[in-house]
Amino acid sequence: MKLQNTDLADLVSDVEKKQKVHEEKLAYKPTLSDEDGVLMAKDIFLTAGQSKRIYNELYKVLDSSDVVIQVLDARDPMGTRSKQMEDYLKKNMRHKHLVFVLNKCDLVPTWCTKKWVALLSEEYPTLAYHASFQHCFGKAALFDLLRQLALLHKDKKQISVGFIGYPNVGKSSIINTLKKKQVCKVAPIPGETKVWQYITLLRNIYLIDCPGIVPPTGDSDADIVIKGVVRAEKLAEPEMVVPELLERVKKEYLVKTYGIAEWGDWEDFLDKMAKKYGKLLKKGEGNMRQAAVMLINDVQRGKVPYFVPPPLKEGEKVNKNDEVPITEKGEKAMNDLNEKGVKGMSNSSEKATNEKTANEKTMNETGVTGRGKDEMKEDAALLQ
Secondary structure (H helix, E strand, C coil): CCCCCCCHHHHHHHHHHHHHHHHHHHCCCCCECCCCCCECCCCHHHHCCCCHHHHHHHHHHHHHCCEEEEEEECCCCCCCCCHHHHHHHHHHCCCCEEEEEEECHHHCEHHHHHHHHHHHCCCCCEEECECCCCCCECHHHHHHHHHHHHHCCCCCCCEEEEEEECCCCCHHHHHHHHHCCCCCCCCCCCCCCCCCEEEEEECCEEEEECCCCCCCCCCCHHHHHHCCCCCHHHCCCHHHHHHHHHHHCCHHHHHHHHCCCCCCCHHHHHHHHHHHCCCECHHHCECHHHHHHHHHHHHHCCCCCCCCCCCCCCCCCCCHHHCCEHHHCCHHHHHHHHHHHHHHCCHHHHHHHHHHHHHHHHHHHHCCCCCCHHHHHHHHHHHC
């Protein structure tokens, strides 16, 4: 065995150096720049979803899936879209189908959802979705799409459908609504899903839930927090996100939600908010940290309306009748929207759909069902 230190003095010096490094790590805390007030040192929690373990889980899901569904947040579809993953599939797995699902469309106006579905459908099949046990929209369209894609893999007994996307976009919630019961653990906070898991939807369709992945995109700290990647409680200084957040959210939404009519700057807003909701320090001063955490959580969970509008053509205007969220327009509007969104399906999928329709028509005319009674009973039991 070879020793690094030959005498006691060198050993003591080496221990002192390591102790100094250890103390510096313990004293680590993001500090503010005197010029622009941005975080100089990266908060460790802002790197959530980028660990090697998470990427290993992602590659397992991609390798095991025949169909990959990328779940996007309807409030910011392009911000929660992973171009790196799409390029990886194009380069290494061109035989796999990629589908976009715009979840949380109940939090944005109808015109916004329609426009994003139309834009994204030019690249991949895109569906609008609202994951809810009481008022679930888009479920029938997603079921039909999965059945059509299953027809393209007649050589397999079953196909696997992987759900990927940013943390807290609703991957597990969509799976639960498809099963009509809670088979995946969900929470209104990012990082609830730790490992991938298989779920049986039908006898020939399996679903795979994947932990949230955050590809490196060069986003600012405020972008990462607003997207819901990190929990506000974990941030060293959550109030540093508030200035940019107040610029993005319309003032009338903040006034309606919190009842604060006027404020000077972001510090004044947090102080008034803290005093109104009883988040106080000694001597009655407002606890700005707790107020900032409350504001960030409300934005992430949809209590405070916020969305990124789609790009409009020159001269294009928004229809005032579509200002309300799509849940207030009824299920018919959602079904019409999804019918237009699935126009991005490949020709082979459309051909399989036509073959399925022709076969069902022939079987109905001859009195023969398209599937055995035992198989239909088994699928019905799985969905209950």
